[in-house]
Each structure stands twice: as C-alpha cells, then as structure tokens.
Amino acid sequence: MSIATVMTKTSPLDVLQRWLPKLVLAPSMLVVLVGFYGYILWTLVLSFTNSSFMPSYKWVGLQQYMRLMDNDRWWVASQNLLVFGGLFIGISLVIGVFLAVLLDQRIRREGFIRTIYLYPMALSMIVTGTAWKWLLNPGLGLDKMLRDWGWEGFRLDWLVDQDRVIYCLVIAAVWQASGFVMALFLAGLRSVDQSIIRAAQVDGAGLPTIYLRIVLPSLRPVFFSAVMILAHIAIKSFDLVAAMTAGGPGYSSDLPAMFMYSFTFSRGQMGIGSASAMLMLAAILTLLVPYLYSELRGKRHE
Amino acid sequence: MNDASVAQRRSAADLLPSGDGGAKRRMRAISPSRLAIHATLLFAAALYLVPLVVMLLTSIKTPEDIRTGNLLSWPETFTLIxxxxxxxxxxxxxxxxxxxxxxxxxxxxxxxxxxxxxxxxxxxxxxxxxxxxxxxxxxxxxxxxxxxxxxxxxxxxxxxxxxxxxxxxxxxxxxxxxxxxxxxxxxxxxxxxxxxxxxxxxxxxxxxxxxxxxxxxxxxxxxxxxxxxxxxxxxxxxxxxxxxxxxxxxxxxxxxxxxxxxxxxxxxxxxxxxxxxxxxxxxxxxxxxxxxxxxxxxxxx
CATH class of the missing domain: 1.10.3720.10 (MetI-like)
Incomplete structure (x- = not known):
C-alpha cells in the first residue's frame, strides 16, 4: 500500500499533472511581470534620464519632472483633464441615472430603447470624434442646421474657440458613455429589494422621494464603480482628442494622454514624455488604491 | 406572512399606480406621468441616434448638397460616391x-x-x-x-x-x-x-x-x-x-x-x-x- 503511493507519487506523469497548472499560468505570469511591471519600471527609469529622440541612460534626477512642472502645455493639459473629467463624469452620471430610473418604470420596448442608448459604446472614440467634429463644425454643422430651422441668432463655434473647445470633447464623451452608465444603474436598480420600495409606498412616499432617499443611496457601490470607470476613461482619453481637435486650437484642448504621445513620439522628448506617463499612473493609483481596498474588504466580509 | 405581503402589494399599487406593482396595467397606460416618461425616453433615444443619422445622411450626399443643405436635410441627389x-x-x-x-x-x-x-x-x-x-x-x-x-x-x-x-x-x-x-x-x-x-x-x-x-x-x-x-x-x-x-x-x-x-x-x-x-x-x-x-x-x- 505505502509502496504503491510512493510509486504513483514519483511517476513522471503524475509529477507533470501536479506542475501543469503552474506551467499553464507561467507564460502569463512572465508576461505580466515583464510587460506590465517591468515596463512600468523601465518607463520610470527613463523619466529620470535625459532621453530625447533615443533612449539614453544618463541619470538626471528629477530634472524631467521639473521641466514638466515648468511646461505651460502640461498645466493646460492637466487643468483640461480636471474640467473634462469633472464634467464628463458628472454629466454622464446625471443622464445615466435619470434614464435608468425612467427605464425602470416597466417601460414597453425597454430592450429596444436601451439598445439605442448604449450603441455609442460599441464605437471607437475615433469614429465618435469624427462624427462630433462634423456635428460641431462651425458653419456647416449644428451651427447651420439650427439657423436653417429658424433659430436666427444661433452660433456654435466652440470647436475653434480656445476657451470652449474642451466642452466639445465633453459633449462627445458624454454621448458615448452615458448609455453605459444607464446600463450599470439599471442593472443595479433591478437588484434592489422591491419590498423596501413597497414599504415606502405604503408609508406614503412619492416615487421621486423613494428613489432619491432610498433606492439610489443603496446603489453606492454601483456609483463608485461608475465613477471609477469614467475617471479611467477620462485619464486615458487620447483617441477622442486626436480625432476631434488634435489638441487644438494651439494646445488648448490637450489632455495628459495626448501630451505624453506628442512629446514622446512626435517631438522626441522621451524623458518628459515618460515623466508625464508616470504622473498619469500616479493619478490612476490615487483613484484605484482606495477603490480596490474597499472592494477587497467588502469581499472579505461577505 | 405571505398574505400580508400580498395585501401590502395591493395597497401599494392602489396608492401609487406608477409604482412597481404587478397589476393595474390599464391605469398606468393612461396616466399622464407615464406618458411623460415615455416621451422623455423616446426623445432621448432620438438624440442618441442623431449622430448616426447625420453620418449616414452626410455619407450619401454630394459635396454641393452638403454645403447647401444642413446636417439633417434630405439628400437632393442620392449618391454612393x-x-x-x-x-x-x-x-x-x-x-x-x-x-x-x-x-x-x-x-x-x-x-x-x-x-x-x-x-x-x-x-x-x-x-x-x-x-x-x-x-x-x-x-x-x-x-x-x-x-x-x-x-x-x-x-x-x-x-x-x-x-x-x-x-x-x-x-x-x-x-x-x-x-x-x-x-x-x-x-x-x-x-x-x-x-x-x-x-x-x-x-x-x-x-x-x-x-x-x-x-x-x-x-x-x-x-x-x-x-x-x-x-x-x-x-x-x-x-x-x-x-x-x-x-x-x-x-x-x-x-x-x-x-x-x-x-x-x-x-x-x-x-x-x-x-x-x-x-x-x-x-x-x-x-x-x-x-x-x-x-x-x-x-x-
């Protein structure tokens, strides 16, 4: 008996079976360690060097970060991110929640309407940007259409207005993502215990009160998830800017992701580009760490 | 318990026809608030569709047509050029x-x-x-x-x-x-x-x-x-x-x-x-x- 177990333990097939799970996971582990974490470290190293058109490994300390802090374009891009991110997240949430609550009222053809709200999410930001660039075209777009329709004094030239171009990006991004917020909240609303709503109705509470006071507060996790995802989209927004404004006029609609791309790959300033990438990572981490922490803690309590 | 919850549901549905009840379909179908909800939802759907419709209409117009018409005007001549x-x-x-x-x-x-x-x-x-x-x-x-x-x-x-x-x-x-x-x-x-x-x-x-x-x-x-x-x-x-x-x-x-x-x-x-x-x-x-x-x-x- 004991001999038999020893024999099966040493049989090569059995050893293989025992190692198989690790072998299967090994390539991915390698790829993640190198391609994710190794490359982040590499970029971090580059951000401390004087790399320009080609990578160089001459250490210059925090010089690239100082140059970044002195760079007006970086500040414009960062401020734009705050404005763009804030408005994009806020408006998408308001529209998404509003539509989700309305759709939750046992609407006939709900599936059909939902499909329409969500279709922009299937499109590339480049397609979205192209479409909205045309819609917001000063002279031929909505600008002209609303005048043709009788609104004589209507002007819409935000796309070429340094101070307002950022709102064009907000409009396009909200169009793309608000349907997604709607879907998230609708799924959340469907999981709310209906007896709570009924009890509140018995107590004489009106529907708006019930939603604002009881239902929506109970969807806090969905709210956090939505903010996380939208913030993540905002920080990574690059394609939308590229397609709609290319950062212009001037660099008035630049975002950090666009800044990083143009300094690293068009202007041959890898050092500054890497420094800006590290700051983007820092921004994501400040959002992500508390989020993941609360998520994991919540899971443990389950 | 079961009876109580059924009774509760009934009373809730009576109190608030637009709420989540199983019955009272007819009442809801004619209430003005339900009409407003439907109208809002359909209007929003139309807005979401505008960019797609504009893309499609613009893509089948001639360049002159694009200059003289507007985003949602019907093409004068339909072209696949x-x-x-x-x-x-x-x-x-x-x-x-x-x-x-x-x-x-x-x-x-x-x-x-x-x-x-x-x-x-x-x-x-x-x-x-x-x-x-x-x-x-x-x-x-x-x-x-x-x-x-x-x-x-x-x-x-x-x-x-x-x-x-x-x-x-x-x-x-x-x-x-x-x-x-x-x-x-x-x-x-x-x-x-x-x-x-x-x-x-x-x-x-x-x-x-x-x-x-x-x-x-x-x-x-x-x-x-x-x-x-x-x-x-x-x-x-x-x-x-x-x-x-x-x-x-x-x-x-x-x-x-x-x-x-x-x-x-x-x-x-x-x-x-x-x-x-x-x-x-x-x-x-x-x-x-x-x-x-x-x-x-x-x-x-």
Missing part, C-alpha cells in the same frame, strides 16, 4: 484590422480561459497574488508601457507589423480575459471538479469535459469584449504601426485630419461608418453579451 471613395482609401487598412483582431481575439480569449481555470480551480501559493497583479493591469494606463513595448517590438523585428500588434493586444488583453473567466469559474461548485479529480481525470480533461461546455456565455462575452477593444484601438495602432500596417482607426484619423485639398465630408463620414460598422453589427447581433462584458468588470469587480 462617398462610400466608393472612402472604401478605396481604407480598403487595405480595414483588412489590417481584421488580420490583427481575429488572431488577437482568439489567442487572448484562449489564454484567458486557461488562466481563469487555474486561478479558480487549481490555486497554488502565489496564484492569488498573481491575480491581484493582473487585476491592476485592467486599469493600467498604457502610456506607462508604450516606450519599452516599442523598444521590445523593434528588437523582435515586429515593429510596424500585424504580428507585432497581435502580440501587443494579446499581452495587454489577458488582464481582462483572465478576469472574465476567473470570475465565471469561481461560481462553479468545487465539488464538481473534486469528484472528477478523484475519478482520475487530469487537468485538461476536467477543463475540456466539464468547464468548457458550460463556458459558452462567458466565451461570447470575452470574444465580443476583446473584438470591440481591439477593433476600436487607436493608441497601439498609432504608436506601433505606420504606413501600410496601420489599422483602420489610424487610417480614418489620417483621412479626417489631413488638411490637403478640399474637405470631402461625405467621404469622411462614409469612412467613419466603415470603421464603425463591424463593432456596431456585433453589438446589434449580440448586445446581451456586449452589455454583460461591460458590466462584468464593473459590478462584480
């Missing part, structure tokens, strides 16, 4: 995207399925840590890996190639694909796999015979998610490919944002529709899975 011209510009790039997307989607999904299987059924010391590290990859801003990745592709001789883009999409796609499958397999009862193991079934037998047959929904979710991500990608395309190797998103952006010659908006819009149609079709055909993919990462974490 925009589509023909657009296709002649993006033809090759469209197929580049197909050649990038198909292998990258299939490989990343297969890798994700196996990873998810190990991470849920064959945990070992460190596998949870690995999962945590991978999870972070879902949120990784790719700007932090672009430069090293382009150096690596250059070293491998894969810069500006379809194979290079496939590789990049697989590497940076496995975070999500693994997450999908891991979260799906975690809900499969352990007993099922334990019994099979006692019967002497091996690693791949259990995967192939037990888990794979029940994975059809999550495979669909994963395939659709990956296809949408990869087809719509612009960042990797513009950084790692140039010239003839570009995917369609990059070609579209070049077409729309080059300022040489007169702007042909009909061509721009037709090209944008060509770039958008594959993912749009997938969404229309398999919207259920598309939505599940979007919410899987968000709601379940």
């Amino acid at each position: 925009g589509w023909v011209k657009a296709w002649s510009v993006v033809d090759g790039y469209f197929w580049n995207s197909v050649k990038i997307a198909i292998p990258a989607v299939l490989i990343s999904t297969a890798v994700g399925a196996l990873n998810g299987y190990v991470l849920s059924m064959w945990r070992f010391r460190g596998s949870q840590l690995f999962f945590g590290l991978l999870l972070f990859g879902c949120f990784l801003p790719f700007q932090t890996v672009l430069l090293p990745a382009s150096f690596t592709l250059g070293k491998l001789g894969l810069a500006n190639t379809t194979a290079g883009l496939v590789l990049v999409h697989v590497v940076y796609g496995i975070a999500f694909t693994t997450l999908f499958f891991r979260n799906y397999y975690v809900t499969v009862p352990d007993a099922l796999v334990r019994a099979a193991r006692l019967d002497g079934a091996g690693f791949f037998t259990i995967f192939g015979r037990i888990l794979l047959p029940m994975s059809v929904p999550i495979i669909m979710v994963c395939l659709i998610w990956q296809f949408t991500q990869i087809w719509n990608d612009f960042l990797f395309g513009v950084v790692f490919a140039s010239g003839d190797a570009q995917p369609i998103t990059v070609a579209l952006n070049n077409l729309v944002n080059t300022s040489t010659g007169a702007k042909e908006y009909n061509v721009d819009m037709a090209a944008a529709m060509i770039a958008g149609l594959p993912t749009l079709l997938v969404y229309i055909v398999a919207g259920k899975y598309f939505l599940r993919g979007l919410t899987a990462g968000a709601v379940k974490g």
Whole structure:
C-alpha cells in the first residue's frame, strides 16, 4: 500500500499533472511581470534620464519632472483633464441615472430603447470624434442646421474657440458613455429589494422621494464603480482628442494622454514624455488604491 | 406572512399606480406621468441616434448638397460616391484590422480561459497574488508601457507589423480575459471538479469535459469584449504601426485630419461608418453579451 503511493507519487506523469497548472499560468505570469511591471519600471527609469529622440541612460534626477512642472502645455493639459473629467463624469452620471430610473418604470420596448442608448459604446472614440467634429463644425454643422430651422441668432463655434473647445470633447464623451452608465444603474436598480420600495409606498412616499432617499443611496457601490470607470476613461482619453481637435486650437484642448504621445513620439522628448506617463499612473493609483481596498474588504466580509 | 405581503402589494399599487406593482396595467397606460416618461425616453433615444443619422445622411450626399443643405436635410441627389471613395482609401487598412483582431481575439480569449481555470480551480501559493497583479493591469494606463513595448517590438523585428500588434493586444488583453473567466469559474461548485479529480481525470480533461461546455456565455462575452477593444484601438495602432500596417482607426484619423485639398465630408463620414460598422453589427447581433462584458468588470469587480 505505502509502496504503491510512493510509486504513483514519483511517476513522471503524475509529477507533470501536479506542475501543469503552474506551467499553464507561467507564460502569463512572465508576461505580466515583464510587460506590465517591468515596463512600468523601465518607463520610470527613463523619466529620470535625459532621453530625447533615443533612449539614453544618463541619470538626471528629477530634472524631467521639473521641466514638466515648468511646461505651460502640461498645466493646460492637466487643468483640461480636471474640467473634462469633472464634467464628463458628472454629466454622464446625471443622464445615466435619470434614464435608468425612467427605464425602470416597466417601460414597453425597454430592450429596444436601451439598445439605442448604449450603441455609442460599441464605437471607437475615433469614429465618435469624427462624427462630433462634423456635428460641431462651425458653419456647416449644428451651427447651420439650427439657423436653417429658424433659430436666427444661433452660433456654435466652440470647436475653434480656445476657451470652449474642451466642452466639445465633453459633449462627445458624454454621448458615448452615458448609455453605459444607464446600463450599470439599471442593472443595479433591478437588484434592489422591491419590498423596501413597497414599504415606502405604503408609508406614503412619492416615487421621486423613494428613489432619491432610498433606492439610489443603496446603489453606492454601483456609483463608485461608475465613477471609477469614467475617471479611467477620462485619464486615458487620447483617441477622442486626436480625432476631434488634435489638441487644438494651439494646445488648448490637450489632455495628459495626448501630451505624453506628442512629446514622446512626435517631438522626441522621451524623458518628459515618460515623466508625464508616470504622473498619469500616479493619478490612476490615487483613484484605484482606495477603490480596490474597499472592494477587497467588502469581499472579505461577505 | 405571505398574505400580508400580498395585501401590502395591493395597497401599494392602489396608492401609487406608477409604482412597481404587478397589476393595474390599464391605469398606468393612461396616466399622464407615464406618458411623460415615455416621451422623455423616446426623445432621448432620438438624440442618441442623431449622430448616426447625420453620418449616414452626410455619407450619401454630394459635396454641393452638403454645403447647401444642413446636417439633417434630405439628400437632393442620392449618391454612393462617398462610400466608393472612402472604401478605396481604407480598403487595405480595414483588412489590417481584421488580420490583427481575429488572431488577437482568439489567442487572448484562449489564454484567458486557461488562466481563469487555474486561478479558480487549481490555486497554488502565489496564484492569488498573481491575480491581484493582473487585476491592476485592467486599469493600467498604457502610456506607462508604450516606450519599452516599442523598444521590445523593434528588437523582435515586429515593429510596424500585424504580428507585432497581435502580440501587443494579446499581452495587454489577458488582464481582462483572465478576469472574465476567473470570475465565471469561481461560481462553479468545487465539488464538481473534486469528484472528477478523484475519478482520475487530469487537468485538461476536467477543463475540456466539464468547464468548457458550460463556458459558452462567458466565451461570447470575452470574444465580443476583446473584438470591440481591439477593433476600436487607436493608441497601439498609432504608436506601433505606420504606413501600410496601420489599422483602420489610424487610417480614418489620417483621412479626417489631413488638411490637403478640399474637405470631402461625405467621404469622411462614409469612412467613419466603415470603421464603425463591424463593432456596431456585433453589438446589434449580440448586445446581451456586449452589455454583460461591460458590466462584468464593473459590478462584480
């Protein structure tokens, strides 16, 4: 008996079976360690060097970060991110929640309407940007259409207005993502215990009160998830800017992701580009760490 | 208890016809507030459709028509010249995207399925840590890996190639694909796999015979998610490919944002529709899975 177990333990097939799970996971582990974490470290190293058109490994300390802090374009891009991110997240949430609550009222053809709200999410930001660039075209777009329709004094030239171009990006991004917020909240609303709503109705509470006071507060996790995802989209927004404004006029609609791309790959300033990438990572981490922490803690309590 | 809750439901429905009750359909159908809700929803739907309708209308107009009419005016003369011209510009790039997307989607999904299987059924010391590290990859801003990745592709001789883009999409796609499958397999009862193991079934037998047959929904979710991500990608395309190797998103952006010659908006819009149609079709055909993919990462974490 004991001999038999020893024999099966040493049989090569059995050893293989025992190692198989690790072998299967090994390539991915390698790829993640190198391609994710190794490359982040590499970029971090580059951000401390004087790399320009080609990578160089001459250490210059925090010089690239100082140059970044002195760079007006970086500040414009960062401020734009705050404005763009804030408005994009806020408006998408308001529209998404509003539509989700309305759709939750046992609407006939709900599936059909939902499909329409969500279709922009299937499109590339480049397609979205192209479409909205045309819609917001000063002279031929909505600008002209609303005048043709009788609104004589209507002007819409935000796309070429340094101070307002950022709102064009907000409009396009909200169009793309608000349907997604709607879907998230609708799924959340469907999981709310209906007896709570009924009890509140018995107590004489009106529907708006019930939603604002009881239902929506109970969807806090969905709210956090939505903010996380939208913030993540905002920080990574690059394609939308590229397609709609290319950062212009001037660099008035630049975002950090666009800044990083143009300094690293068009202007041959890898050092500054890497420094800006590290700051983007820092921004994501400040959002992500508390989020993941609360998520994991919540899971443990389950 | 049961009777009480039924009574409660009845009284609630009587108090508030627009609330969530089972009965009283007729009453709700005529109430003005329900009418307002429907009108709002349909109006919003119309607004969401405007950009698509504008794209379609513009793409079938003549350039003169575009100048004299407006976004939503009906075409004076219907023409496909925009589509023909657009296709002649993006033809090759469209197929580049197909050649990038198909292998990258299939490989990343297969890798994700196996990873998810190990991470849920064959945990070992460190596998949870690995999962945590991978999870972070879902949120990784790719700007932090672009430069090293382009150096690596250059070293491998894969810069500006379809194979290079496939590789990049697989590497940076496995975070999500693994997450999908891991979260799906975690809900499969352990007993099922334990019994099979006692019967002497091996690693791949259990995967192939037990888990794979029940994975059809999550495979669909994963395939659709990956296809949408990869087809719509612009960042990797513009950084790692140039010239003839570009995917369609990059070609579209070049077409729309080059300022040489007169702007042909009909061509721009037709090209944008060509770039958008594959993912749009997938969404229309398999919207259920598309939505599940979007919410899987968000709601379940």
